[in-house]
Amino acid sequence: MKGRVLIVDDDTALAEMLGIVLRGEGYEPVLCANGERALPLFREHKPDLVLLDLMLPGMDGIDVCRAIRAESGVPIVMLTAKTDTVDVVVGLESGADDYVVKPFKPKELVARIRARLRRSEEPAPELLEIGDLTIDVAGHSVRRDGTPISLTPLEFDLLVALARKPWQVFTREVLLEQVWGYRHAADTRLVNVHVQRLRSKVERDPERPEVVVTVRGVGYKAGPA
Amino acid sequence: MPRVQRAVRRSWRRSVALWRRSLQLRVVTTTTVFSLVAILVLGNSLITRVRDGLLDAKVTASLVEASTGSRTAQEAFDSADRSEAPAVYDTLVPDLVRTLSRAGGEPDGSKDVVLLRGPDVDDPQAPLGRSSFGADVDAVPNALRAQVQTEGVQQWTYSKVLRNSGKTVPVVVVGSPVLVPQIGTYELYFLFPLNKEEDTLGLVRGALLLAAFGLVVLVGGIAWLVTRQVVTPVRMAARIAERLSAGRLEERMRVRGEDDLARLAASFNRMASSLQQQIRQLEDLSRVQRRFVSDVSHELRTPLTTVRMAADVLHEARAGFDPAVQRSAEILQTQLDRFESLLADLLEISRYDAGAAHLDAEPTDVVGIVRHVIDAMETLADARGSELVLVIPRTPCVAEVDSRRIERILRNLVVNAIEHGDGRPVTVLVASDDDAVAVAVRDRGAGLAPTDVTMVFNRFWRADPARARTTGGTGLGLSIALEDAHLHDGWLQAWGAVGDGSQFRLTLPRRRGVELQGSPIPLEPRDSARRRPLKVGEPYRTVGAPGAADG
Numbered sequence: 001m002k003g004r005v006l007i008v009d010d011d012t013a014l015a016e017m018l019g020i021v022l023r024g025e026g027y028e029p030v031l032c033a034n035g036e037r038a039l040p041l042f043r044e045h046k047p048d049l050v051l052l053d054l055m056l057p058g059m060d061g062i063d064v065c066r067a068i069r070a071e072s073g074v075p076i077v078m079l080t081a082k083t084d085t086v087d088v089v090v091g092l093e094s095g096a097d098d099y100v101v102k103p104f105k106p107k108e109l110v111a112r113i114r115a116r117l118r119r120s121e122e123p124a125p126e127l128l129e130i131g132d133l134t135i136d137v138a139g140h141s142v143r144r145d146g147t148p149i150s151l152t153p154l155e156f157d158l159l160v161a162l163a164r165k166p167w168q169v170f171t172r173e174v175l176l177e178q179v180w181g182y183r184h185a186a187d188t189r190l191v192n193v194h195v196q197r198l199r200s201k202v203e204r205d206p207e208r209p210e211v212v213v214t215v216r217g218v219g220y221k222a223g224p225a
Numbered sequence: 226m227p228r229v230q231r232a233v234r235r236s237w238r239r240s241v242a243l244w245r246r247s248l249q250l251r252v253v254t255t256t257t258v259f260s261l262v263a264i265l266v267l268g269n270s271l272i273t274r275v276r277d278g279l280l281d282a283k284v285t286a287s288l289v290e291a292s293t294g295s296r297t298a299q300e301a302f303d304s305a306d307r308s309e310a311p312a313v314y315d316t317l318v319p320d321l322v323r324t325l326s327r328a329g330g331e332p333d334g335s336k337d338v339v340l341l342r343g344p345d346v347d348d349p350q351a352p353l354g355r356s357s358f359g360a361d362v363d364a365v366p367n368a369l370r371a372q373v374q375t376e377g378v379q380q381w382t383y384s385k386v387l388r389n390s391g392k393t394v395p396v397v398v399v400g401s402p403v404l405v406p407q408i409g410t411y412e413l414y415f416l417f418p419l420n421k422e423e424d425t426l427g428l429v430r431g432a433l434l435l436a437a438f439g440l441v442v443l444v445g446g447i448a449w450l451v452t453r454q455v456v457t458p459v460r461m462a463a464r465i466a467e468r469l470s471a472g473r474l475e476e477r478m479r480v481r482g483e484d485d486l487a488r489l490a491a492s493f494n495r496m497a498s499s500l501q502q503q504i505r506q507l508e509d510l511s512r513v514q515r516r517f518v519s520d521v522s523h524e525l526r527t528p529l530t531t532v533r534m535a536a537d538v539l540h541e542a543r544a545g546f547d548p549a550v551q552r553s554a555e556i557l558q559t560q561l562d563r564f565e566s567l568l569a570d571l572l573e574i575s576r577y578d579a580g581a582a583h584l585d586a587e588p589t590d591v592v593g594i595v596r597h598v599i600d601a602m603e604t605l606a607d608a609r610g611s612e613l614v615l616v617i618p619r620t621p622c623v624a625e626v627d628s629r630r631i632e633r634i635l636r637n638l639v640v641n642a643i644e645h646g647d648g649r650p651v652t653v654l655v656a657s658d659d660d661a662v663a664v665a666v667r668d669r670g671a672g673l674a675p676t677d678v679t680m681v682f683n684r685f686w687r688a689d690p691a692r693a694r695t696t697g698g699t700g701l702g703l704s705i706a707l708e709d710a711h712l713h714d715g716w717l718q719a720w721g722a723v724g725d726g727s728q729f730r731l732t733l734p735r736r737r738g739v740e741l742q743g744s745p746i747p748l749e750p751r752d753s754a755r756r757r758p759l760k761v762g763e764p765y766r767t768v769g770a771p772g773a774a775d776g
Contacts, residue, residue, distance in 0.1 A: 011527050017534040024538070081526040086583075102526040103565050106537045188629070189585070217588040217623065 003048035003117050004028045008038045008064060009079065010053060018051065021106045027113070038064045047074065049116055051109075054080045054091055062094045069095030073152035075116035079104075092193035097154040098180055099190075115181025116154075130163035131211035131223040133202060142202065154179070155198045162212060166222040169215045195220060248459075249452045256448035257441055264437040275429050279422045284381065284397055287417040291399035292379060294325045294338070298403050298413050307406055314352040314405065325415075326357035336417050337386070339365055343402065343410035344374060351408045365398060365414045373400040373412050386416060395419040458486040462493055474501040511578075518575040522568055529568065533561050563699075570701035574684070577708040584712050586737055589628045590621040591662045592655055598635040599653060602643065610648040611668075613639070615655075622657040624735045630709040631733070634717065635664060637702040638729045642668035644698070645727070656745040660735055663746040667728040673721025681719050682707045706731075716741060718748055725754045 005027045009015040012033060019029040032041045042050065050068060054061035065076055078091045078099040091099055097116060100109050126137035134143050137160055142149045151159065161178050162170060170178075172188035180190060199206045210223045244250060301321050305313050318340060326338040341354040356364070364386045372380045379401040385393050400414040461478055468476040477497060478490040536557045543554040576582050599613055606613045635653075642651040646668035654665040673681065680686050685700040703717075710717035713733050721727035732744040749756065 011531070014527055014531045014534075017531045017538075020538060021534050024541075079530075081523045103529040103533050103568070106534045217590070 002026045004030060004045060005049050005051055005113065006030045006032060006038070006042055006045060006047035007051045008032045008035070008053060008061070009051070010034055010055075018109075021110070022113075025110050025113075035060065035064045039067050042068055042072075042074075049113055050074060050076045051113075052076055052078050052096070054078050054087070062090060065091065065094040065096055069152070073150075075153065077109075077112055077116060088187070088189060089193055092190065093197070095152075097152065097194075111181070118181065128160065128163040130159065130166065131202075133159075133163075133211060135160060135163055144202075149201055151198070151201060155194065155201065158194055158198055159202065159212075162220065162222040166224070169218050169221045171219040175219070191220075249449065249456045252452040253445055253448045257445040260444040261437075261441050264440055268433045268437055272426070272430055272433060276422075276426055279425060280397075280419070283417065283419060283422055287397045287399050287415065288379065288381060290336075290417075291381075291401065291415040294415055295379070295401045295403060295413055298325060298340075302403060302405050305406070312350075314408070318352045318355050322355045322357050325413075336415060337364075337396075339414040339416065340403070341365065341370070341412045341414065343412055346405075346409035346411070348408055351405075354411075364396075364416060365400065365412075369398055369400055369414075370412060373402055374410075377402055383419075384416075386418070395423060455486065458490060462489065465493070465497075469497055469500070474504060515575055515579045518571065519579065522572040522575060525568060529561075529565065533565070536561055567699045567701075570699040570705060573705050574701055574708070577705070582708065582712055584737075585627045585629070586625045586713070587628075588623050589626050589631075590623050591626065591631065591657075591664065591733070592617050592622050594626075594628055594631050595635060595653060595655055595664060598632055598639055601636070602639045605640065606643050606651065609643050609646070611643050611646045612650040613643075614650050614652045616652060617655045618657065620657075622655055622662040624657075624662040624733050625737045626713055626733055627709075630712065631731075634706040634709050634731055635666070637706045638664075638666040638731070640698070641702070641729070642666045642670075642727075645670040647671065649726075652750075654746060657735075658743075658745040660739065661732050661741055661743070661745055662735060663730060663732040663744045665728050665730040665746045665750070667726065667750050667752075669726035672723045672725050673719060673727040674723050675721065678719045678721050682717070714738060714740065716744065720748045720750070720753075722753060722755070728753075 002025070005022055007015050007018050007022075007029050009018065009031075010033055015031050015033065019031055022029045030041060030045045030047060032038050038052075052061055052065055052068075061078070065078070068074065068076060075098075076096045078096040079102060080087060080091060080099055081102045088099060098112055100112055128135040128137060132144060133149070135141075135156075136143075140153075140156060142151055142156065142159065157179050158175065161175065172191040175191050176182040176188065195212055196206075199209050199212055202211050203209045213221055213223045215221055244254075298321055301317065305317055307313075322338050322340055326336060337357045339354065339356040342351065364384070366382060366384050369380055369382045369384075379399065381397060381399040384396050384398045386396050387393050396419060397417045398414055399417070400412055403411045403413045405411050458478070465476045465478055474497070477494045480487050480490045480494065536554070539554045540558045543551045546554065595615065595617065599615055602613060639651065639653065647670040649669040651669075652665075652667040654667065656663050656665075682703050684704045687700065707717050710731055710733070714737065715731065715733040717729065717731050719727060719729050728748070728750045730744060730746055730748055732741055732746075734741050
């Protein structure tokens with residue numbers, strides 16, 4: 001069993017089909033047809049990943065996303081029929097790590113899920129410094145002056161990717177490949193939103209970032225240690 | 226000097242422009258000019274009549290006074306003691322002249338008297354001529370003297386006299402002969418100065434001028450006021466019409482009173498209301514329609530995803546099916562791809578139609594995007610046997626663009642060039658100047674007819690309906706590319722010649738919101754058939770298969 005996936009989608013045919021595809025890939029799907037039941041099911045099954053339809057009857061997908069994010073750093077992949085910037089950004093800002101736009105190819109979805117679950121392999125003990133933060137890669141923790149800062153796995157990965165090569169400027173495309181596992185060019189808004197979210201957690205003043213620095217016209221780099 | 230000239234020319238041009246633009250100025254000016262002319266004509270005739278009247282009266286009075294004077298003189302001569310002649314006249318003549326000049330007139334010398342010897346007086350003892358103001362004999366015009374001498378009765382004329390003060394004064398000269406006993410005929414002239422009449426006339430003229438000036442100013446002012454009454458509502462109508470056309474449909478004119486202007490305002494407002502209503506209806510209709518397209522596209526997505534996954538599962542398992550089912554699964558798969566891209570393009574277009582497209586622009590090196598696109602297209606180009614040639618400047622071409630959209634435009638152009646390039650090389654040229662960055666994609670295929678050059682951007686337009694589509698475009702690609710270019714305030718233009726391929730040129734301003742003035746790349750490629758003969762060092766052109774001479 002590669003992992004347990006909670007599928008929250010009101011379209012039963014799609015949910016069932018998702019279940020079939022994921023089971024075929026070796027995952028254990030748990031189906032949920034409406035937003036209100038999502039949180040209880042999440043608590044009950046403790047999935048390794050959540051597939052969430054943004055437009056749900058009852059509780060809105062955005063609210064479900066926030067509720068889950070409030071109690072767990074579990075990877076959340078949104079399913080959305082909307083590609084407008086506002087919708088995507090709202091979804092990402094409410095805590096989703098990645099999103100897949102309908103209609104998607106099953107392989108694409110599986111690649112996204114795999115990328116989000118890939119990180120379970122045991123990393124070598126490693127201690128990194130970025131800005132005035134200390135990152136314990138194996139221990140999965142970030143501290144400023146000894147105070148731990150709570151990050152989701154994705155935010156952690158993003159920070160580690162930048163901290164490992166503080167001399168390098170990362171374009172959004174490179175970050176998409178390294179952190180999200182996109183092999184082809186994808187939506188760079190993912191990077192923008194997550195950098196903002198990361199900054200809001202790790203920067204002393206998110207308006208004047210010192211840990212994750214923007215390089216205008218190119219991308220981002222780690223701030224000086 | 227040239228600066229002065231320029232300033233003069235500029236102010237002249239400004240005045241001409243103002244004259245053309247302002248109805249009020251024109252009306253006020255023409256009214257003023259016409260009333261000025263009318264007043265001048267009227268005033269002139271008035272002054273002439275006043276002068277004639279004044280002079281007539283003066284002449285009549287002068288003639289009467291002169292006759293009286295003549296009679297007095299004749300009586301004085303007749304009653305003089307003849308035995309003492311001519312010595313008696315030496316005292317009589319000056320006395321007479323003094324008396325006559327003072328008689329009946331004002332004492333300030335308002336009238337002068339001249340007594341002159343007639344031509345028939347030849348006695349050297351006879352008294353000389355005499356005048357009341359020194360011996361200015363020349364004051365009497367010779368023509369009048371001749372008349373008096375020949376006619377022998379009272380004659381008069383106008384003349385001018387130089388006074389001691391140095392002023393020339395107009396006068397009425399009245400003359401008549403006086404018979405001096407034993408000596409002969411003398412001529413007695415009276416000079417009545419006209420300075421009083423002249424003063425009166427000057428006063429009248431001054432008053433008239435003042436009145437004329439006042440009247441002209443008044444008429445101009447009235448014209449200004451009256452036209453203002455008319456022009457103000459017209460200007461308001463123009464201003465409101467401009468606002469209406471700028472999209473502020475709720476703007477209306479103020480209606481006051483019941484006159485023609487109020488009627489104009491009322492009908493204007495009615496027109497605006499009906500326009501607004503119709504535009505609203507159209508907007509609603511188009512909003513509903515756009516909404517519908519968008520909703521349909523969205524609603525289609527979920528079932529399409531399900532079908533897609535089901536088809537994929539079938540496709541994966543097709544090895545175990547019999548050949549017909551196997552082929553069906555494959556066809557299902559490829560057609561779903563096509564369906565998907567069509568749906569995606571439709572959605573993109575509907576987003577543009579709804580005005581919901583949003584530009585995520587930041588300074589980006591366009592060369593980088595071009596390289597990225599070319600790398601991704603190598604496989605397709607290889608499959609079609611087309612070589613992709615990239616011509617780029619040494620320096621980066623940074624512009625404020627949304628790289629996702631620019632990449633989409635370029636991918637579209639390059640795919641089209643490969644698809645229509647008939648296996649010949651496709652050139653991608655990047656160039657920039659201070660204001661713009663341009664990318665041109667040139668193919669050397671069958672080419673576009675000049676009439677088709679604008680049509681290519683139409684939705685679902687196909688150059689040749691009979692032509693098979695192999696790369697499976699949706700027919701919306703160039704329309705979307707054009708919208709993407711417009712979103713950047715950029716240009717996307719096509720050039721084509723039958724048999725000479727085509728070139729699509731994308732021009733983007735370096736900074737957002739700056740209007741493009743030109744493109745660093747000419748629309749027609751430098752190696753087009755038409756331009757090639759002009760190349761230096763190429764005396765003649767081989768006529769052969771189109772594109773064969775390219776290299």
